[in-house]
Amino acid sequence: MIKSLSLAKLLETAALLLIVFFIMLPIVWLALTSIKPQEKAYTTDIVFAPTLDNFRIIFSDTSVIINEGTQRERSEVGRDMFPSVINSVVVSGATILIAIPLATIAAYAFSRYLFLGNRALLIWILTTQFIPAIVVAIPFFTLFRSIEVFDRPLLGTQLGLIIVNMSIVLPYAIWMIKGFVDALPGEIEEAAYVDGCNDFQVLFFISLPLIRPGILVASVFAFIMSWNEFLFALIIGREMRTMQVALMTTSGARGIMWEQMAAAGLVVMLPIFFLAMFIRKNVVYGLTMGAVK
Amino acid sequence: MRKKRWVPWVLIGPALLVIVLTTIYPLLAALYYSFHKYNLRRTPQFAIQIGEGGISIDWSLLSLENYTRAFSDSRFINSLEVTFWFTVLSVGLSVVIGLFIAVIVQKGGWLHTLTKVLLIFPFAVSPALKGYSWRFMLNENYGVYDLLIDSLLVRPLNALLSLFNALPLVEIPLISESIVWLGDKFWALFMLAMSETWGWAPLIALMFVGALGSIDEQIFEAARIDGANRVQIFFRVTLPLLRPVILIVTMLKTIFSLKMFDQVVTMTGGGPVRATQTINYYIHQMGFVRSLDIGYASAMSYILVIVLTICAALYVALVLNRD
Numbered sequence: 001m002i003k004s005l006s007l008a009k010l011l012e013t014a015a016l017l018l019i020v021f022f023i024m025l026p027i028v029w030l031a032l033t034s035i036k037p038q039e040k041a042y043t044t045d046i047v048f049a050p051t052l053d054n055f056r057i058i059f060s061d062t063s064v065i066i067n068e069g070t071q072r073e074r075s076e077v078g079r080d081m082f083p084s085v086i087n088s089v090v091v092s093g094a095t096i097l098i099a100i101p102l103a104t105i106a107a108y109a110f111s112r113y114l115f116l117g118n119r120a121l122l123i124w125i126l127t128t129q130f131i132p133a134i135v136v137a138i139p140f141f142t143l144f145r146s147i148e149v150f151d152r153p154l155l156g157t158q159l160g161l162i163i164v165n166m167s168i169v170l171p172y173a174i175w176m177i178k179g180f181v182d183a184l185p186g187e188i189e190e191a192a193y194v195d196g197c198n199d200f201q202v203l204f205f206i207s208l209p210l211i212r213p214g215i216l217v218a219s220v221f222a223f224i225m226s227w228n229e230f231l232f233a234l235i236i237g238r239e240m241r242t243m244q245v246a247l248m249t250t251s252g253a254r255g256i257m258w259e260q261m262a263a264a265g266l267v268v269m270l271p272i273f274f275l276a277m278f279i280r281k282n283v284v285y286g287l288t289m290g291a292v293k
Numbered sequence: 294m295r296k297k298r299w300v301p302w303v304l305i306g307p308a309l310l311v312i313v314l315t316t317i318y319p320l321l322a323a324l325y326y327s328f329h330k331y332n333l334r335r336t337p338q339f340a341i342q343i344g345e346g347g348i349s350i351d352w353s354l355l356s357l358e359n360y361t362r363a364f365s366d367s368r369f370i371n372s373l374e375v376t377f378w379f380t381v382l383s384v385g386l387s388v389v390i391g392l393f394i395a396v397i398v399q400k401g402g403w404l405h406t407l408t409k410v411l412l413i414f415p416f417a418v419s420p421a422l423k424g425y426s427w428r429f430m431l432n433e434n435y436g437v438y439d440l441l442i443d444s445l446l447v448r449p450l451n452a453l454l455s456l457f458n459a460l461p462l463v464e465i466p467l468i469s470e471s472i473v474w475l476g477d478k479f480w481a482l483f484m485l486a487m488s489e490t491w492g493w494a495p496l497i498a499l500m501f502v503g504a505l506g507s508i509d510e511q512i513f514e515a516a517r518i519d520g521a522n523r524v525q526i527f528f529r530v531t532l533p534l535l536r537p538v539i540l541i542v543t544m545l546k547t548i549f550s551l552k553m554f555d556q557v558v559t560m561t562g563g564g565p566v567r568a569t570q571t572i573n574y575y576i577h578q579m580g581f582v583r584s585l586d587i588g589y590a591s592a593m594s595y596i597l598v599i600v601l602t603i604c605a606a607l608y609v610a611l612v613l614n615r616d
Contacts, residue, residue, distance in 0.1 A: 008523070015397050016404050023411050023495055026426045027418065029437055033429070042435045106308035113301035121305070123609055128316045130605035132552050134576050135594045136315065139322035141580075142333075142587060167315035170308060199300045228419035230555040231573075235581060244421045247559070258429050265422045276417040283416055284499050291541050291612045292500045293507075 027269075033262035041259035054263035058250070081264060084246035091158050091233075091242060092226040095165040096219045103173035104215055108203055110174070111181035112189070122178075125171045126289050136167050137235040144236065156238040164232045169222045175289040176221060176282070180214025181207070220279045221286045224272055243268045320598070327592035328355045333585035359592030369593060371567055372575040375482065379571055380550040382486035383493070388543050390490060391497030392535075396527060398498065399505050409502065412495040420492065424559030427488040431474040443470050478568035481561050485569050488556055493549070497542055504538040505531070537615050544608040551601060572597050 033041055035050040058081045109115075110122055140163075144154035154160040184207065192206045208215075233242040241249070247268065250261040276283065285293055331337040340354040363369045398408045418426075430438040451467045458464055474480045512534070516526050532539075554573040557563055563570040563578070570578075572593065580590025 012397060012401070013404065015393075016408050019394050019397065020408055020411060022491070023408075023414055025437070026423070026430060026491065027414060029430060030422075030426050044435060044437050044440050102308040102311060105304040109301035109304035113304075115298070115301045118301075121309070123613075125312060127605045127609065128312060130548050130552075130601050130608070131316055131320065132573065132594060132597050132601060134554070134573050134580075134590075135323050135598055136319045138580060138587060138591055138594065139319040139326070142326075143322075164315065166311050167319075170312055170315075174308060199297055203304075224417070228421075230419065230421040230558075231577075234558070235577070244419055244555075247421055247425060256425070256429075261425055261429070265426065268422055269418050272417040272419075273414070276413050277410075280410070280413045283413060284496070284503060287496065288500065288541070288545060291545070291615075292538060293503055 030262050030265050030269075033259055034266045036259055036262075038259050041262070054259045055267075058260050058264050058267075079249060081243070081246050081249075081267070084241045084243045085267065087158060087237075087240055088227055088243040091161050091165065091237070092223050094158070094162045095169055095226040096222045098162065099166055099169045099173050099222055100215060100219050103170055103218065104177050104208070104211075105203070107174045107177035108181050108207060108211075111178050112186070112207075122175075125174055128171050129168070129289070131167075133168070133231045134235075136164060137232060140164050141235055155236065156240045158237075158240060161232060161237040161240070161242070164236050165226045165229065168229065168232075169225055172225065172286060172289065173218045173222050176218040176286045177211065177214055179285060179290050180211045180217070184210055217279050217282045218286070220275050221282065224275055227268075227272060323591040323594060326588050327359055327595050328357070329588045330354075330356075330358070331586070331588035331591075333587060337588075359589045360596075362589060363593050363596060368567065368570070368575060369572075372570050372572045375567075375569060376551060376571045376573075378482060379486055379489075379553065379569075380547060382483065383489040383550045383553075384543060384546045386486060386490040387493040387497050387546055388539065390494040391542075392501055392539070394494060394498035395501030395505060396531065399502055409499075412499050412502075415492045415495050418492065420553075420555035421559045423488055423492055424556035424561075427484065427491075427556070428475060428560045431484055433471065433473045433476075436474075439474065475561055476565050478565055481565055481569050485556060485561055488560060489550065489553060493546060497546065500542050501535065501538065504535055508534050537611075541608070541611050541615065544604065544611055548601060548604050548608065551597070551604065 032046065034054055035052065036048050037051050037053065040048040061080050110118060140160070141155065144160045147154045149157070149159065154163075188210070189202050189206055192202045197206070228244065229242075230244045233245050237245060243264070247261060247264050250257050250264060279286075325339075325341075329337060329339060338351075338354055340351050342349050342351065394408075394412070398405045398412070415423075427438075430436045433439050447468050447470050451470075454465050454467055472480060474484050508531075512530060513526060516530050521529065552573065553571060554577070557569055557571055557574040558577075561569040563574050576590045576593045576597070579586050579593065
């Protein structure tokens with residue numbers, strides 16, 4: 001009895017280690033490659049003298065020379081990635097700054113008011129997430145080509161990408177925040193109504209402060225979504241490269257420079273790790289829009 | 294109740310307006326484009342013209358040509374097949390491995406807890422980066438996956454096979470140690486599905502961990518007292534109880550798999566020889582890269598919309614049934 005029990009334990013530990021290995025290998029390998037010297041990046045060696053050269057290269061124009069030989073050949077490749085970091089931060093930041101306030105008041109209404117079509121509207125909002133992104137991208141591509149803001153077509157601008165990002169961020173944010181409002185007992189609000197507050201006073205002075213943690217979680221979730229978004233960034237964002245698209249610029253005439261790609265990849269994922277850890281308990285709820293808790 | 298009737302509409306209005314403009318507008322516009330000859334290289338002729346004399350509709354400019362073209366386009370049919378197999382592989386692997394992970398990590402000591410924390414990590418890696426990193430690691434010359442597969446799977450398996458071949462029975466050919474993973478039609482699609490599984494199985498595991506946690510411990514206790522072993526408990530107790538969640542998660546993952554695009558671009562580029570050209574990738578190629586045929590791209594994406602609408606209806610039915 002005892003013998004079979006310990007065998008089961010051993011198998012379980014082995015399975016756990018296998019799971020950890022399966023999950024961590026790509027992440028650890030990317031991190032290792034990013035600090036490898038160039039001559040070691042194309043080997044599976046794990047002993048090397050770590051260097052920050054790759055980060056220095058992607059944040060300067062020198063990678064053009066490394067990738068292409070001369071600076072003239074293709075100026076698109078291997079440019080300094082710093083503007084792309086800024087683009088990603090601006091686009092994702094502005095996306096949540098617009099989406100979260102709208103989502104918050106909408107979520108509150110969905111949770112606290114009984115009105116005709118409440119449930120049906122909520123489910124309709126959920127189903128908009130099943131529309132393939134490419135269908136959203138096609139008409140906005142043609143539209144943004146012809147709309148000009150400050151004498152520049154919207155296509156390939158931060159504003160254009162922010163607008164299109166709304167289609168993926170807003171529905172998720174509404175569902176997530178609604179979950180937090182639902183979890184809040186209504187008695188405090190009732191008391192405020194009795195004391196003579198009107199609807200908006202209750203919302204802004206009583207409920208909003210109480211759901212602040214939920215709003216923060218939804219903001220982080222929405223930030224991650226738009227930070228990691230690729231299809232819109234490619235089709236609508238275009239030469240205004242976000243970091244996801246800038247990853248492609250590590251590819252030059254000699255193929256992908258993996259040590260540069262790894263360094264850029266680390267820049268892309270490291271901040272998101274911390275954010276993801278912070279909302280760890282809410283990711284499932286967000287991704288499934290409350291269908292799985 | 295002091296709540297006023299018009300208040301919810303004021304609160305929902307702005308968000309609703311933005312959602313309608315960013316989802317319903319493109320859906321309608323794409324439908325409209327799909328009935329037109331619309332290539333970005335030429336000035337398009339649209340059926341509905343708004344002029345001084347009001348709105349006029351020229352019906353002769355509308356046609357189903359883009360749709361009929363799709364179903365006689367062998368590359369489009371190929372992309373349907375690729376998407377189908379990618380979906381089957383990635384959904385199957387993600388759900389089964391996710392379930393396996395969930396059952397293992399659900400309760401136990403510190404190693405279980407640590408693994409549970411790590412499950413969130415792949416969520417932080419963007420799909421585009423996931424594609425690049427897998428492509429790098431699968432490289433036949435310096436990829437770490439290639440090294441691991443060869444030394445941990447292929448070589449031991451070949452050693453066994455050689456032993457077997459030493460017997461005067463049938464001769465089984467050895468497995469090649471120099472498979473170019475992304476250069477082989479089957480393996481490229483399989484590895485694309487594996488990269489998707491790497492990202493999703495841990496998240497699906499988290500979903501199941503939550504569902505497992507909400508099952509009354511006494512049910513397992515009763516099964517144990519009745520003498521059931523772990524395997525029996527899993528198949529006879531855990532699995533039936535998880536059935537509603539498994540269905541929902543499977544449907545959700547199916548929808549996400551049908552929409553997959555990013556890794557095809559960064560990992561395989563649709564190759565080798567179109568073996569990993571999913572619908573989304575082919576639409577992108579026809580609409581924005583190889584030709585600029587917006588009409589055709591719209592028609593093809595509408596075929597995808599119809600498939601996804603059916604999935605969405607099933608999903609909503611599953612979720613509502615559960616409540």
